[in-house]
Amino acid sequence: MGDYALPLTHHGRYNYSAITQRPDYRWPGGRRLAVYIALNLEHFAFGEGLGAELAPGGPQPDVLNYAWRDYGNRVGVWRLLELFDQLELPVALLVNSAIYDYCPAVVAAFRDRRDEIVAHGRTNSERQSTLSEADEAALIAETTQTMTEQEGQPPQGWLGPWIAQSPVTPDLLQEAGYTYLLDWCQDDQPIWFETRRGRILSVPYPQEINDIPAIAVRRVSAKDFAEMIIDNFDEMLEQSHQQPLVYGIALHPYIVGQPFRLRHLRRALQHIATVASNQPNRVWLTHPGAIAAHIHSGLADIIP
DSSP states (O other): OTTOOSOOOOOOSOOOOOGGGSOOOOBGGGBOEEEEEEEEEOOOOSSSSOOOOSSOOOSSSOHHHHHHHHHIIIIIHHHHHHHHHHHTOOOEEEEOTTHHHHOHHHHHHHHHTTOEEEEOOSOTTOOGGGSOHHHHHHHHHHHHHHHHHHHSSOOSEEOOGGGOOOTTHHHHHHHTTOOEEOOOOSOSSOEEEEETTEEEEEOOOOSSSBHIIIIIITOOOHHHHHHHHHHHHHHHHHHTTTSOEEEEEEEOHHHHTSHHHHHHHHHHHHHHHHHHHHOTTTEEEOOHHHHHHHHHTTOSOOOO
């Protein structure tokens, strides 16, 4: 072991568990693979703060990258909405609360479909992990209040902007009334996180089948990203014979809403929709909130 005599620092949220050695259960209807689409609807400050980049940004204001991201809210999201409607696919809309001031009609369109609206912080121009505990609690409270006023009910799920968490984020979310979080990609099943006042459910959220790491960072082609979506689905469907699994697909309108990428995404989602239609006893097309509700109901015996 060399000089490493002290134990490694641990987050204290969950213990190790092999997926092959857990209690077995099924999703509603006896199905084995739960599939959800997470569409990130984000708004950014002009001339300051964080933001994904198509090309290396210059001095602020970075018009190129700001306008590229804004294309998603003005054009890309509407093309994606048409696709989801054509394929009759449910969607979880992960919303920056600033969207309600900027383009509320977009949220309304998904609300009309009865899609789940998930909290995604105030704006992706900031990270909550850099804030003090009091300021982070205020960010969560502000986001929750805005969404509750707009939706008529508080959001149940949270994804932090930039998947950023402070050491106390799960505690603050549980104390604010959230039932699940999406920030962690450590598993293919939901697991419980310990918090200082109870526990909160961690629902798997993808970082591989996610267009930002795949396309914006690793520069995967639109065709290859579509193949990744299909291959991941087909493989997890086979694996789900052994355990119930969760397959999430994370999308951003300013990336996959570009016409040449949308064409390939259509092929991938059509494949999933067709298999789900032909094998309704195996595939559950759903929302992360429904997955969390099934676990919270006690109908699934998951690991502590």
